[in-house]
Amino acid sequence: xxxxxxxxxxxxxxxxxxxxxxxxxxxxxxxxxxxxxxxxxxxxxxxxxxxxxxxxxxxxxxxxxxxxxxxxxxxxxxxxxxxxxxxxxxxxxxxxxxxxxxxxxxxxxxxxxxxxxxxxxxxxxxxxxxxxxxxxxxxxxxxxxxxxxxxxxxxxxxxxxxxxxxxxxxxxxxxxxxxxxxxxxxxxxxxxxxxxxxxxxxxxxxxxxxxxxxxxxxxxxxxxxxxxxxxxxxxxxxxxxxxx
Numbered sequence: 001x002x003x004x005x006x007x008x009x010x011x012x013x014x015x016x017x018x019x020x021x022x023x024x025x026x027x028x029x030x031x032x033x034x035x036x037x038x039x040x041x042x043x044x045x046x047x048x049x050x051x052x053x054x055x056x057x058x059x060x061x062x063x064x065x066x067x068x069x070x071x072x073x074x075x076x077x078x079x080x081x082x083x084x085x086x087x088x089x090x091x092x093x094x095x096x097x098x099x100x101x102x103x104x105x106x107x108x109x110x111x112x113x114x115x116x117x118x119x120x121x122x123x124x125x126x127x128x129x130x131x132x133x134x135x136x137x138x139x140x141x142x143x144x145x146x147x148x149x150x151x152x153x154x155x156x157x158x159x160x161x162x163x164x165x166x167x168x169x170x171x172x173x174x175x176x177x178x179x180x181x182x183x184x185x186x187x188x189x190x191x192x193x194x195x196x197x198x199x200x201x202x203x204x205x206x207x208x209x210x211x212x213x214x215x216x217x218x219x220x221x222x223x224x225x226x227x228x229x230x231x232x233x234x235x236x237x238x239x240x241x242x243x244x
Contacts, residue, residue, distance in 0.1 A: 005187050005218030013221035014230045015101045016040040029085050029093045039231040042099030048072045049109045055087040087116045096122030101129040114144045139173035153179040167196040177201050182210050190218040
C-alpha cells in the first residue's frame with residue numbers, strides 16, 4: 001500500500017459541487033439541503049451579483065429570460081427564476097454549520113458575500129471559502145474578513161513561476177489554500193504546499209479511487225459531484241497525525 005500523508009486539516013473537508021446535483025436540480029435549495037442531509041460537510045457553487053446587488057448562486061453569469069439569455073448583472077432579483085437562490089436564502093434554509101466554497105464571479109461580489117455571511121451569523125463567516133482563478137485578486141479579499149478564507153483556484157499549467165514560488169507568494173499574501181484539479185496533485189506537491197502552511201484542495205474527484213488517492217496524498221479538501229462517494233471516502237479516512 002502507498003504511504004499515507006497527513007492533512008493539515010483533521011478531518012479533511014469535502015464539498016458537494018452545486019449540491020446533490022444527482023438527486024435534485026443543481027444549485028437549488030433542494031440540492032443544497034439534500035447534500036447536507038446525505039452527510040456532506042460542505043457545499044460548492046458560483047456566486048454572482050444580480051442588478052440590485054444581491055449575491056445569488058448560479059453556475060454561469062447568464063440566465064435564460066424568455067427566449068433570450070441575459071447576464072445576471074442586468075436582472076433584478078425579483079425577475080430571476082425562483083430556482084436560483086440568493087446566498088441569504090441558502091443560509092436561511094440550510095443554517096450555518098457547513099463549509100461553503102464559492103467561486104466569486106467578480107470583485108464587487110466578495111464584500112457583499114462576506115456581509116451576508118456575517119448577517120447569517122453562527123459559523124457562517126469562519127466556514128466561508130472565497131475562490132478565484134487570480135490569486136492576487138483572492139489575496140485582495142483578505143482584508144474583508146479575518147474569519148473567511150481565500151483560495152487560489154488554478155491549474156498547474158497556469159503556475160508559470162513554479163509551485164514553490166507560488167506557495168511562497170500565497171503564504172506571504174495570506175491566501176489560505178490552493179485548489180487544483182485532482183489529476184494535478186502528487187504527494188510531493190501536497191508536501192510542498194504544506195511546508196508553506198497552505199492548504200491543498202482538489203476539484204473534479206468523481207470516483208472513489210480518485211477520492212481515496214487524494215486523501216492518501218494528504219489533500220485537505222476535495223470537491224465532488226457525487227455526494228455518496230464523497231461522504232464514504234471521508235468516512236474511511238483515518239485521523240491525521242502530525243508531520244515529523
